[in-house]
Amino acid sequence: MAVAERDGIRTRARILEVAQELFTERGYAGTSIADIARELGTSKAALYYHFSSKEQLLGALLAEPLSGYADLADRCRAEHLGPADVLGALIDLTAETHTVFALLSNDPSITPLLQRLHDVEGSIQTFVELLAGPNPAEAMRAKAWAAFAVAKQGTFWAVQAGDGTLSAVARKALLAAAVRCLKS
Amino acid sequence: MAVAERDGIRTRARILEVAQELFTERGYAGTSIADIARELGTSKAALYYHFSSKEQLLGALLAEPLSGYADLADRCRAEHLGPADVLGALIDLTAETHTVFALLSNDPSITPLLQRLHDVEGSIQTFVELLAGPNPAEAMRAKAWAAFAVAKQGTFWAVQAGDGTLSAVARKALLAAAVRCLKS
């Protein structure tokens, strides 16, 4: 592998890294290509050599986490996982992808792209259906939202408070809390 | 009251209404003054007659909900409310302010302004401390995050799924789930 090529790959990785940080911090629409280039110490044009547009850069950033959620939804459905297993898997996936969590589930300025890339609403529906069961009453649906909120937002906050990692103790407590949400 | 003045007040209210919708939908940074004016069917200049800047428009939109959270934090601390009362109050406040919830707790592009307007981090800390108790162990802190997640995100999702209102049944289920998060 040539030196230039290897450097190019490293640069691409650095761009993704810096873009993720800034997008998460200031939002997608709130971050300009110039901001990213400045933080990188390179020019805007260098950025456009690696990514054809700002939107494509975002797409590259979200590709893995998004397919992670879609795959998980498929797997949960196919294997008929019970609520506890679904919640455990959601907690782990949220912890793994916590660096893009804020971007993925918080930034309203990316929802148009999100809807074009993946059926996020569909994945969420799958999870809630698995948690609430078939034809749920209103109270049961509220409990499913509660459990889902713990697995997603609760896990994210716990990871944030724990320097970017989810300890075994915290994981156990979150899973127990999420499962308890579903009980009557 | 003169006709012009009354119309002006109505216009101001309409601006706030449309701005809230678009900010929530596309994010603050993702929404331009031109977007709002177009949706309103007026000119950008008319908007600037009522609000001196885009940031001030956002501030007017968030003023009430923000002081609502600060007041609640103060009240909970002063009255030494127990976890169940804190969670119930949080659920009600989240349901009341659900129209700006997404904006307030999701949009990364407003955090700079948010930090200048109010001590949001401080309010959150207050709530979590009230839920977790003094000097909490790690597991207890995780449970507090879980309960907080239910009261905020869980309530929001439930309100969204219920056409903008929180039914008594859903409220009861959410509160029970949130309280159960704290149990061992």
Add this chain to the structure above:
DNA sequence: GTCTATATTGTGATAGAC
């Protein structure tokens, strides 16, 4: 692969007529 320079459009905000 990266640069400087530039084209082009969008954005927040203002001036001044009505």
Add this chain to the structure above:
DNA sequence: GTCTATCACAATATAGAC
């Protein structure tokens, strides 16, 4: 109170040299 016209600048993106 609202308009049209406009400013200054920031944004995405490209051209072409090295």
